[in-house]
Amino acid sequence: MSWRSSFRCSKFRHVFGKPATRERSYDGLPITRSVHDNHFCSANPCFIAVVTECNGGGSFLVLPIHQTGRVDPQQPRVCGHRGRVLDVKWNPFDDHCVASCSEDCTVKIWDIPLCGVQQNLTRARKTLTGHTRRVGLIEWHPTAENLLLSSAYDYKVRYYFLAFKSVVLMPIYHRYPSEALLLSVSFNSDGSRLAVTSKDRRVRVLDPRTGTILQVSSSKSHRANKVLYIGGLKMLLSTGSSMWNHRQIVLWDPDDLSEPLYEEDLDGAAGVLFPFYDPDTHMLYLAGKGDGNIRFYELSNEKPYINFLTEYRSLLPQKGLGEIQKCSYTSKPPLLTDKNTLTIGSCTLSD
Template identity: 45%
Template sequence: MSRKVVRSSKFRHVFGQAVKYDQCYDDIRISQMTWDSNFCSVNPKFVAMIVDASGGGAFMVLPLSKTGRIDMSYPTVCGHTGPVLDIEFCPHNDNIIASGSEDCSVMIWEIPDGGLTSPLTDPVVKLEGHSKRVGILCWHPTAHNVLMSAGCDNVVILWNVARGESVVKIDSVHPDLIYSACWNQDGSQILTTCKDKTMRVLDPRKGTVLLEKEKTHEGSRPVRAVFLSDGKILTTGFSRMSERQVALWDPNNFAEPLCLQELDTGSGVLLPFYDPDTGVVYLCGKGESSIRYFEVTDEAPYVHYLSMYSSKESQKGMGCMPKRGLEVNKCEITRFYKLHERKCEPIVMTVPRKSDLFQEDLYPDTIGPEPSVEADEWFQGKDGQPILISLKDGFTATTKAKEFKVHKSLLKTTSASAGNQPDNSGEVQSLRKEVKDLKAAIEELTTRMKELESWRESK
C-alpha cells in the first residue's frame, strides 16, 4: 500500500529559494492596479515591471545586472495615456516589448541594449483597434511579429506588428469579458476563457470556434487556462463554494475533466506557469505568498502535487524566465521574478544534484529565440514548429547576428505602413533634428532681440 503512495519523480524535491537581498531590485513602486495580469515580464537581458505613474501609464525595464536600489529618477517607458495593464517581451527578439493599456492601445517598444538612459515615450509601433482597455497580450510562439491582444470590448485581435495592422478580429465569439487567452505550442490554435464560464479553442486565422466547454469550473470567479505540450488543457478556477481548483482536460473528450483537484479557499486568481520541458506547472496566486507546483504526467491521476514555496510577503505579480536564461550549471529549472509592493525579488527553483556535470534529463532541447515562420507566411496558413536549442554549454546569445537582423527588419518594416511605403525613418529623424535646431536658433534670436530692445529703451 505504501509503495503506491510514494511516486518516484526527479521533481519531488524541487527546492525554491529567494536570492540574497543585494540581488533584488529594490525601491520600485509597483503598480497598485487591481488587474489579474502578471505585471512582470523577463528574458535573458531584461526584467520589466508595471509601475505607478502620475498622469498616465508606465513600466520600468531594467538590465538583469542592475540589481540593488533603483534610483527614483530612473527612466521609464511612459508613452501610454492610461495605466498599463499587461506587458510581454517578444520571444524572438529580447529588445522588443509590447504593452497594453487602459487607453485602448497596444504599443511596441524597442529597448536599447544597456537599458534606458532617458524616458521612452515614442513606441516603434502603435496598434489601435480596441474600443476598451487592453488587458491581455500574447506573442505568437513560432511566427515572427505576430501578436494577440484581448480587450475589455470582448474582442481578440491578431496583429502583424511588422506592418502595424490588425489582420484578424475575433469580435463575435465572446459575449462577455475575456479572462485569459494563450496559444498552443506551435501557435495553430488559441485557447480562451470568458466570464460566461465557457472555455473555447479557436482557429486563430479564421476566428472560428473549434471546441468549447461550458462551466469548466462552477464558480463565478475568473478562470485561467493553458495548453500543455501534448495538447491537453490545464485550468484554474473556483468551485460553487468558492474553493480554488485545478483541472486537466482532454480536448478530444470535454465531457468530464481527466482530473479535478480542490486546493483551498483562497480568493486570489491562480496564474499558471507551465514548463513544457519538465511537465511541471507552477500556480502563483496574486496577493498570496506561496507558489504551488505540480507535475503533469500521461497516467492517472495525471496531476501530482509536488511541493510549495512559501515566503512572508505576498506577490503583486510574477514573471517567469525563459529556459534559455537559466543557469544550467546550478541545476536551475525555473526562475521567477516576484513583485512585492516596493521591490522585485528573483526566486530560483533548483533540483539538487551532487554532480557538476550538465544534467541532460533536466534540460532537454528547449525553445530558442529563432522564429520558424514570418508573419505574412503564418497569416497565409503556414504553421511552424518551435526551433529547439541545446542548453549544454549554457545559452549565450548564439543567435546574436540573427537577432540584430531581426530587429533591423522589424524597424524597417514598421516604419512603412500597411501600404508598403519606402523606409524613410533615417531621413525623418534627421529632418526632425534640423527642425529642432532651427526652433532653438529662433528662440535664441528672439531672446536676443528682446534684450536689445529693452537696452535701447533704457537708453
C-alpha cells in the same frame, strides 16, 4: 493476483524554492496598485519589465537583468501611454522588443536600446489602434514572428501583423459579448490552436486563423479564470473556482472539453491563481496575487495526471509574477514579493 506498489516513483527527490539575496534583488520599485488580473511583470534573458504606479498616464520600468540592487527613484521609464498600463509582454523573437497595452485603448511596440533605457522613452516604434475601450490583454504568437494578439473591453479580439507598413487587423467575433471578453489566452506549442477563458468562465479552444470555436467546456462545477496549454502532454490546465468558491485546478483534453480529466480543490482564498509550466521537467508552478506560497506539481500522462511535490512559502505577498525561459538561467519564476521589492526566486531540482 498481481501486486502493485501504492508508492509512485518520481524523478525528483528534492524540490525546493530559494529566494535570492537582497543584493540580487531589485529594491525600491513603485509597483502599480492596479487590481487588474494580469502578471504586471515580464522577463526575458536580457531585461525585466515591471508595470509601475505613476500620475497622469501609464508607465513601466525596463531593468537589465544583471543590474540588481537599489533602483533609483528617478530611474528612466517607458512612459508613452496616456492611461494605466495593463499588460506587458516581451517579443519571443527579439529580446529588445516589448509590447504594452493600456487603458488609453492602444497597444504600443517599443524598441529597447542595447544598453537599456537611459532616458524616458516616450516614442514607440508602432502605436496600434482599433480598439474603442481599454485593452486588457496581449499575447505574442509562439511561432509566427511579428504577430500579436490583443483583447479589449469592446468585446473584440484582434491580430496585428507588425511586418506590414500598414497594420492588418483580423477581428475574431463571438456570438455573445460575455464570450469575447477574454480573461486569459494560451497558444499551443506550434500556434495552431488557441485556448481562452472568457467572462462567462468557460474554457474554449479556437482556430486562431479563422476564429472558429472548436471546443467549449460544459462543466458547471468549475468557473475558469486562467488557462494554459501543457506542451508535450496534449492537455489543457485551467485555474478558477468551484461552486463553493474554493480555488481549483482542472486538467482537460483539448479535443474534448465535455468532461475534465482531473479536478482538485485547493483552498478558500480569493486571489487568482496563475499557472506556469516547464515542459522540460513537466513541472507546474501555481502562484497567486496576495499569496505567500508557490505550489510545485509534477504532471504526467498517467492517472492521476498531477502529483503535488512541495511548496515554497514566504511571509510577503506576491504582487505580480513572471518567468524567465531556461536558455541561460535557472530562475523560474521571478516573484514580486512585496510592493517595493522584486525578488528573483530560484528553484533547485535534484534527481
